[in-house]
Amino acid sequence: MLPLLPFSGGAFLGFVLGANDAGNVFGTAVATRIVSFRTATILASIAIIVGAFLQGSHGMATLKSLTQSYSMTTLTVITMTAAFAVSVMTFLHLPVSASQAIIGSITGVGLATGTVNYYLLEKVIICWLATPVAAMVIACVVYFILSAAMRYIPMSILARDNFLWSSLIIVGVYGSYALGANNVANATGIFSGQFESVSDTHLALIGGGAIAAGVLTYSKRVMMMVGSGIMPLDAFTSLVAVLAMSITVHIFAMLGVPVSTSQGIIGAIIGVGIMQQSNSIHLRSLSTIVVGWIMTPVLALILSAAGFAIFVK
Numbered sequence: 001m002l003p004l005l006p007f008s009g010g011a012f013l014g015f016v017l018g019a020n021d022a023g024n025v026f027g028t029a030v031a032t033r034i035v036s037f038r039t040a041t042i043l044a045s046i047a048i049i050v051g052a053f054l055q056g057s058h059g060m061a062t063l064k065s066l067t068q069s070y071s072m073t074t075l076t077v078i079t080m081t082a083a084f085a086v087s088v089m090t091f092l093h094l095p096v097s098a099s100q101a102i103i104g105s106i107t108g109v110g111l112a113t114g115t116v117n118y119y120l121l122e123k124v125i126i127c128w129l130a131t132p133v134a135a136m137v138i139a140c141v142v143y144f145i146l147s148a149a150m151r152y153i154p155m156s157i158l159a160r161d162n163f164l165w166s167s168l169i170i171v172g173v174y175g176s177y178a179l180g181a182n183n184v185a186n187a188t189g190i191f192s193g194q195f196e197s198v199s200d201t202h203l204a205l206i207g208g209g210a211i212a213a214g215v216l217t218y219s220k221r222v223m224m225m226v227g228s229g230i231m232p233l234d235a236f237t238s239l240v241a242v243l244a245m246s247i248t249v250h251i252f253a254m255l256g257v258p259v260s261t262s263q264g265i266i267g268a269i270i271g272v273g274i275m276q277q278s279n280s281i282h283l284r285s286l287s288t289i290v291v292g293w294i295m296t297p298v299l300a301l302i303l304s305a306a307g308f309a310i311f312v313k
Contacts, residue, residue: 007191009079011210014187016086017098018048018214021183023223024245024261025175028238029168030223037220043169044176045212051180051253052208057200058256059185062124064192066106068115073312078105078190081303085296093221094292097260098186100128104297106190108304112313127257131248132267139244139271146240147275164235171239175246179261180208182253187211189258237272244268263293 026040070078082101089096103124110116155163188207192200233241245264252259266289272278 007188007206009076009083010188010191011206013079013083013086013098013102014184014207014210015214015218016083016090017183017187018045018211018216019218020086020090020096020214021098021179021211021261022176022215022219024265025179025242026172027223027265028233028242029172030220032233032235032238034165034168034235034238035172037223040172040223041216041219043173044179044215047173047176048180048184048211048215049205049208051177051182052184052204052211053180053201055181055253056184056189056204056207058253059182059258060189060192060200060203062120062256062258063102063106063185063189065120066103066110066117066124067190067194068113069194070109071312074109074308075190075194077307077311078102078109078304081105081108081307082186082300084303085300088299089292089296090218092292094289096289096292096296097128097262098183099124099258099260100293100297101300102186102190102258104300105304107297108301108306109308111301112305112308124257127252127255127259128263131252131259132263132270134251135244135248135264135267136271136274138247139240139268140275142244142247143237143240143272143275146236150236161235164239168235168239168242171243171246175242175249175261178246178250178253180211182249182258183261184208184211185258233269233272237276241265241268241272244271260293262289 022041022044026035026044029035030037030040082105085101085104086096086098107116107121150160184204184207187210188203191198191203245261245268248264249259249261
């Protein structure tokens with residue numbers, strides 16, 4: 001039997017994670033009207049669950065290493081405060097990092113109990129900082145390769161458009177798979193090893209289902225923010241950005257480090273802007289998003305430490 005109270009916190013976090021992060025994989029395609037919101041959410045939801053089931057265990061091992069044998073009340077405090085932090089940012093229509101939220105909440109409790117794994121925490125933070133940079137570099141490489149291929153492969157305008165539209169859908173599905181594989185640990189990875197009756201496979205399915213529910217019901221506004229709020233994107237630049245983000249997040253998923261798809265897609269879009277020598281990046285929107293990235297782990301840390309002091313200690 002599942003411990004419903006703490007798992008409700010994990011499910012809530014998965015829900016708001018899906019609502020916030022779906023824009024990072026299909027936002028550009030939806031904003032450019034290449035695919036409908038309904039179709040995007042259905043495809044994303046299926047791919048997220050598959051990715052969580054097949055490769056979500058790597059990130060769960062990392063979350064497990066950051067936690068102790070916490071009580072159900074402590075687990076509930078961690079998941080609920082992380083979910084609340086992401087909910088606030090989602091309400092503000094900001095694409096933020098659920099991984100930063102859950103790590104912030106774990107760190108808040110760890111500081112309160114003196115059990116922070118600083119070595120592993122440092123590794124995770126370095127990967128956070130590396131994510132947008134890696135996505136930016138990969139976007140530059142992908143842009144160069146695809147633009148060269150499009151120049152030298154003869155095709156009509158109609159054939160080119162069909163290729164780009166089909167590729168955007170395929171890449172969106174791949175990005176959703178990578179999202180599930182990497183980010184399911186943020187929703188339910190904290191429960192890994194905490195309960196004998198609950199395996200990592202169960203956790204992957206619960207977390208993947210919760211993320212998919214968030215995608216299906218409450219992701220449209222953030223999708224539009226990511227898709228058109230940073231800089232104008234056409235079908236080609238959308239393809240480059242989403243592919244670069246997907247590759248970046250999938251690499252970190254295989255390394256077992258939950259990272260931010262939000263940071264990945266923003267880094268990729270900046271990489272596209274660099275390759276185009278574009279002056280159309282909306283710096284105000286970008287600065288607002290960066291502030292959200294900073295506020296999310298800090299808010300989660302403060303809330304979890306306070307929650308632990310009130311409800312546990």
